[in-house]
Amino acid sequence: MRSSKAVVAEEDDLNRAVVAPHQQPGGRRKATGNMRAWLVVSDSGRSYLEEAGKHSIMRRTGLPARDLRVLDPQLSYPSTILGRERAIVINLEHIKAVITATEVLVPNSRDPLVAPFVQDLQARVSSGSYGAPHHVVTESDEGDADGTSKAVLTSQTQSGSPGLALDAYSNGSTKVLPFEFRALEACLESACRLLESETLTLEQEAYPALDELTSKISTLNLERVRQIKSRLVAISGRVQKVRDELEHLLDDDMDMAEMYLTEKLAHQRAGETSSRADIGNVELEMDDDGDEDAKTETESTSGGLGGFKLNIEELEMLLEAYFVQIDGTLNKLSALREYVDDTEDYINIMLDEKQNQLLQMGVMLSTATLVITAGVVVVGIFGMNITIELFNVPTFHQFWEATGGTVGGCLILYILAICWGKKSGLLQ
Structure with missing residues (x-):
């Protein structure tokens, strides 16, 4: 028999080898091309930088390599929102993130445009749902000895324990907006805010330039309008892609159901607990002739877990709100495009008159x-x-x-x- 100290020492050596395989014994790090600095924002609002490789992120989030390729800054991918079994991949304009049930991983945290998004994300996560305190007050269904109901206060600690978050989400009568939806809302709001800001800036430059062109046709004014039209086409394409992505999600109930990470995780844990309890009871009661009945009961339990249905109304309302916002931005760009087309028609009429x-x-x-x-x-x-x-x-x-x-x-x-x-x- 080996001593407990020897076993603990071997486990520590194994953990160091798994966690930091890229570190040399002297404390210096090897230069590895696969390592990347990720900003991790936990469900408690705490953020920290962590270096991790692609395979480590794949094991951590359950994502395939093709989904992580969407977040590669060296590759150009259109706006995408992917719902997977254990994570949501976000690629919206400058926002690139992987959202799980307990944390958000941001690969491009050094981008100046991402800093406001990170602050907003921390504020939303720390303040709970729409500015409410980050706790849930629930009343238990069973009364105490005096027949009165007890108020149970469940709150998440700063350590970001997923167990407490799942209990607060699934057991309360007052439902907190899930962590992944608060993070998704922060991503959508940041992307919509950026597109709205660029649209307003373009409008402030475009309308005076177009009016000046109608009053005086010159090479300088024509060049300004040409540049404005090029920017208008580029921004319209980006806004249209975000709108199409939201519309695709709203049209597909299965994709929206995949995004309920916290509820799926809570149901999965509840199913595993009930399965273990059922299997333990069956093993105590069944005899040698009852093996087939126990197997049938276990299969029926797992079948009930697979038939779990989700109510997607909450996510649908969230996506519809930002769909209306991005559709309004697209309408502004469409109105500006029509104004540009009308100005071009007016200029052509003037030129025809001169001719x-x-x-x-x-x-x-x-x-x-x-x-x-x-x-x-x-x-x-x-x-x-x-x-x-x-x-x-x-x-x-x-x-x-x-x-x-x-x-x-x-x-x-x-x-x-x-x-x-x-x-x-x-x-x-």
């Missing part, structure tokens, strides 16, 4: 050129080196008569041409 004016001016100049050419023909005829009877006239007044007749004839022809153009609709 029509230039065409009319061209027609008038062409008509004037034609009339002047007719006068030049007359002058050319008189300038020929031929002898005509007019040259032999001794008086000089006939020269002015010929010149005046030529110019007057050209003016009459020009006026007749312009009148004909306006009458036919070619000129305004």
Whole structure:
């Protein structure tokens, strides 16, 4: 028999080998590419940094590698909300997190945009549901010896024990919003707030620029509107993706049921406890001929656990609230897009009007050129080196008569041409 001290020493060595396999005996860490700093926010509101590898997170959360790939900062993935058996994967804009029944893992905690989200998450977790104190007051169903009911105060300790959280969630008549839903709400609110802020900033820049473009068409104003339209398309795509993801969740009851992590964990523990109690009672009472009956009873117990149904109304209301908010943001962007399209149509109309004016001016100049050419023909005829009877006239007044007749004839022809153009609709 080995002594208890030797057994304890071997267990400590094994724990150190499992927890910190990347550490050398000298206390220095090896440079490993798979290690990443994760910010862990527990269900008590306590947060701390922890270095963990991908395989460690997979064992901790029960997620496959393809789900953790969504959180890789080097890869570009659209907005995604994945509900799994033991965790929820969040990838919404700048928010990347893994939510379990007892903690939230944030991989990009050093991002300046994530700091307000972490503060909001800690405040929501610490204050319970919607600002209520982080405890649940419940009345037990059974009275005491005097026949009066007892008030049992259940609160979560700062150590973040999941057992106390599950008891407070499942045993009370006043239901606390589950931890995973408070964390999910913080993620949704942070993402919606960011998109709403970018939309408001874009509106404040877009409307004055569009109004200035309508009053003065210039290269600088056109370039500003082009950049605004590019930003509008990018933001609209991001908002549309978040809206589609929320709509997909609202349309799929199974995906929403997968997100009830605390309730599933509480039901699973209750089922395991009842199964162990039933199996113990059966082993004490059954004889050699009752093996098949005990097996049938155990299978029926596990079958009842598998048929566990969840009421998803609570999560559905939460998702609908943020769906309405993100849909309002999308409507603002749609209104801005319509304003941009209307401005473009107005600019095109103005440009067409300018083009029509230039065409009319061209027609008038062409008509004037034609009339002047007719006068030049007359002058050319008189300038020929031929002898005509007019040259032999001794008086000089006939020269002015010929010149005046030529110019007057050209003016009459020009006026007749312009009148004909306006009458036919070619000129305004």
